[in-house]
Amino acid sequence: MAEDFFAAYDAKDWDRACDLLSPKAKKQIAQAAVFVGADPGDCPKTLEKAVAASRQSKSTLALKTVRITGDTAIAPDGSIEDGKPTDLSFERVDGRWYAGPDPEERTGSDETP
Numbered sequence: 001m002a003e004d005f006f007a008a009y010d011a012k013d014w015d016r017a018c019d020l021l022s023p024k025a026k027k028q029i030a031q032a033a034v035f036v037g038a039d040p041g042d043c044p045k046t047l048e049k050a051v052a053a054s055r056q057s058k059s060t061l062a063l064k065t066v067r068i069t070g071d072t073a074i075a076p077d078g079s080i081e082d083g084k085p086t087d088l089s090f091e092r093v094d095g096r097w098y099a100g101p102d103p104e105e106r107t108g109s110d111e112t113p
Contacts, residue, residue, distance in 0.1 A: 001098065001099070002088065002090070004020055005099045006059060006061045006079070008020065009051075012048070014047045018043035022098035022099065022100050025098065025099055025101045025102075028101040033046040036049035036053050038050075060079060060080040060081075062077060062085070063078050064077070066090070073089065074087055074090075074103060075088040075089075075090070
């Protein structure tokens with residue numbers, strides 16, 4: 001799943017990338033839409049604009065360890081973004097794993113890493 005998400009991200013296939021996001025991650029993307037001038041209901045366009053605004057180079061998948069707790073998982077330093085290690089989160093929904101919300105931008109009591 002992580003490889004599929006990174007492949008979609010690097011290919012700028014925003015529709016596919018959004019399909020691989022958990023509901024909580026999609027909620028986080030919708031909340032970010034206001035900052036990039038996108039429609040909160042348009043995940044692909046929001047991702048496209050957010051990535052363009054960040055001027056971020058490609059991310060590199062660097063999974064070494066994944067800690068699973070119930071239906072959530074964290075991969076410490078699971079990717080390299082602009083030369084810095086970044087944690088990745090994952091969520092299992094109806095038995096399927098998805099890319100989770102950014103663990104560094106968690107807000108609200110209903111969000112988990």
